[in-house]
Each structure stands twice: as structure tokens, then as C-alpha cells.
Amino acid sequence: MLENVIYLSPLLILAASIFILMFSRHDEEEQYHCFRFSRTMLVLSFILSVIFYNKPLLPEICEGNKYTLLFECFLYVGAIAVLFLSRKWFASMKLPAYVYCGCIFISVLGGILLISSLHLSLTVVGAVLLMLSNYILLKSTGKKRDIDVGGSVYLSATVVSVILLCLTQIICKEIGSSLRYEDLRAVMAEQSGNPLLFGVMAAWAVVFTFLLALAPLHFWFTEILGRTILPVFAYFMLVPIGAYLAGFIRLNVVVFAPMATYAGLFYKAVALISLAVGAVGACSVQNVRKIFAYASVYHLGMVLLVLQTFTLKSISMAMVYLFTYLLAMYGICTSLFGLKIKGEYLFTLNEFEGAAHKRPYVAAIMTMFIFSLLGCPPFCGFLGSFSALNYIITGRHYFILIYALLTLVILSYSYLQIIKAIYFAESKENFDRADSGIYTAIMLNVLFMILLILKPSYLTDKMVEMLESLFA
Secondary structure (H helix, E strand, O other): OHHHHHHHHHHHHHHHHHHHHHHOOHHHHHHHHHHHHHHHHHHHHHHHHHOOOOOOOOOOEEEOOOHHHHHHHHHHHHHHHHHHHHHHHHHOOOOOOOOHHHHHHHHHHHHHHHEEOOOOOHHHHHHHHOOOOOHHHHHHOHHOOOOOOOOHHHHHHHHHHHHHHHHHHHHHHHOOOOEEEEEEEEEHHHHOOOOOHHHHHHHHHHHHHOOOOOOOOOOOHHHHOOOOOHHHHHHHOOOOOHHHHHHHHHHHHHHHHHHHHHHHHHHHHHEEEEEEHHHHHHOOOOEEEHHHHHHHHHHHHHHHHHOOOOOOHHHHHHHHHHHHHHHHHHHHHHHHHHHHEEEEEOEEEHOOOOHHHHHHHHHHHHHHHHHHOOOOOOOOOHHHHHHHHHHHOOOHHHHHHHHHHHHHHHHHHHHHHHHHOOOOOOOOOOOOOOOOHHHHHHHHHHHHHHHHHHHHHHHHHHHHHHHHHOOO
């Protein structure tokens, strides 16, 4: 009994932290302690998760191995990084941060359940917790008019997603299968022509298309991130992605493998649409956060394009691309936190004009991360782009290669517009001094990226090693 409690301690820490934050003082002066408490508890939970990564409490419905450890690292590091960046925003705006920190804990808790799930019910619980934390963040931290536009759309789509998830469980019981992944796979192998089972696969595919903000279900993501506050923007860009992808990959490898042909066609179509929508959408807006939101649609479309066959090689190449993308996006978010005018963080391109003349170091670093997102050598993002494009070439998908490169050229125009505003426009405002913590975060990120550039094989080899446990 005591052993089980010890193995469960990472989740217990998260649950206890949520409870403490719910009943804490809502005092502006206490927010420093709120962030310090939240980071400490997340780090403690992270350490225990690493120590007990292969000790699941309920092996019948969840598991722990190097695969789950990989995505839990994405989740924890993203959450800790977002908390580190967000403290100054709440301090400058003089707003309490208990709800924000509590939602981060809820999302990490839901993400861990989604990552380690071997049972459809647990997968639903994890997905619903993540959706709930996302909506609470939008409802509690945005302006009312912004919530009316973006939050209501997200809430409606979330309700539809939950209904679809629940319907799939009812269908599974109707065909006489339990909700364990292995049992569902066996039934799908025996009854691959069953339209109900095809409906189950289609419903889950649509739900994860929505969660990952892939086209054509990306609208909520781009609208919300173009309007919401910067800490919530950083959260959506860095935290939930790893958890969603972990659950999505496991479902396709373990459950939907007998229907891989049908699933692959759907994923390829979604990926190609996402590349076009992301690239063209980014060029059609002046809101910088919206540009990066559309760019995220493009980059996750590229991840799905490589991922669609769900072999060990395709998954490892997709994860290398995702990892380098997240590193670059963390650098972008850090740079956005370092640029503000009269205490206000920036939205539109004209607000960034002349930033290089006033804050040259932050502007230079932001430019470097933009080139990394484009996959330009010698930046770290080149490793991800090379992995993705090399996989497409070895598969002899030359039309897809040309299409991907063309959309990348279109996307690069939006990135160059940001660089143009930063370097080649007159400075109309005086930019506030960036916090020293911003430079610390940037330097740590840059140092880590340099290490990857110097030894890229370490990243690819480790990625393959950690993903092998998924196929064991």
C-alpha cells in the first residue's frame, strides 16, 4: 500500500497543489509566493516522475516507460518555463495569479493521464481535464469581449468533442469490446470492415485534429491566440502539445493499426491542408501572435505529415521536428515577454517597428529563433527540417516535398515581415527595459540549442531509444 502511494506521489503533489491554490489568498502582493510555490511543486513532481517513470500504479489502465517519460518531460518543462516567464506579466499588471497557476497544474495532471493511458476512459478523463483547464484560463484571464469571440467557440467545440468521445465508448460496449487498448485492437483486427469501428476511429481523429489545432479545425486556436494575454499565448504554444501528441500516437499505434490505411489517407489530407492554411493565414494578418498561431498550424501539419505512417522511424523523425520547433517557440515567447511599451506587451506589427534600435539584444535573439523556425542552417531548427524533409525524400514523395517547400516559402514571407518591422522601420516608441530573467531564459535556451547543433546524433539516437518502448 505504501509503495503504491509513493509511486502515485507525482499525481498527489499535483492534486494537492490544485487544492492549495484554490483556497489560497487572492492577494496581489502574494503572487510572487504563488509562482514560487507552483514552480517548486512542479519541479518536485517532475523529479519524482523521472525517478518512478516505469512504476505505474494501475498497470491495467496505464503504463510507465521511456515513451511516457519523453512526453512527460515535454509537459513538465513547458509548464515550468511558462510559469517562469509569466510571473513578471502578472506583477506588471498587478493581477492575482492563483487561477492561472491552478490551471497549469490541472493541465499537467490531465496531460500525464493522457500520456500514460492504456484505457479509453482514462484517455477521455485526461483530454477533458486539459480542455477544462484551457477554458478556465481563457475565461478567467481574458477580457470579456475576447472571451465572447474565442472562448465561446472553444467551449462549443469542447462540448462536441466530449460528446464524440463518450459516444465512442458506447459504441465499443455495443460491439462487445472492453475499453482497454489491446482489446480494442483485437476487435478492430477481427472486424476491420465494421462501420461502427470506422466511426470510432473517425471520431477520435476529428477530436485530436481539434485539440492539435490542425486545419480545418484550427479557427479557435488562431482567434484565441490573436486576442488573449501573453501568458495564455505561451501556455497554448508550449504546454498541451506534447500531451495531445502522446495520446494521439499511442491510439494509432496500439488501437487503430488495423485501419492504418484509412487513417493515413485522412492524416495526409489534414497535414497538407494545414501546411497551406498555416502558411497563407500567417501572411494575411498583422497581429504578430496570430502570425505565430498560424505558423503553429503549419509546423504541426508538418509533424503530422511525417507521423502519418506511425512507424518507429516516422515517429522519431516527427519528434525531432517537434522538439526543435518547441525550443524555437520557447525562444519566441521569451522574446515577446522581453518587448513591451509603457508596461503593455505588443500585438501588431507596427508596435514592433524599430525594436532593434531600442532593444538590440532581444531583437537579435528573436530573429535567430525565427530563422530556426524556418529551418535555416546553422540554427537548431535545421535539424528538425532536415529530419522531416529527409523522411519525405526517402519515401519518394516528391510532389509532397515540392508542396511542403512551396508552403514554407509562403510562410517565410510572414516571418520576414516581422524582421522587416523590427530592423527596417523607424522607432516610434521607447521600449521598456527587459527583465534580467528574460536574458537568463534566452541564454539557457541558446546554450541548449548550441549543444544540439554540435552533437545532433545524440538527439536522434535518444529519441529512437525512448520511442522503442512504444512498440515493445
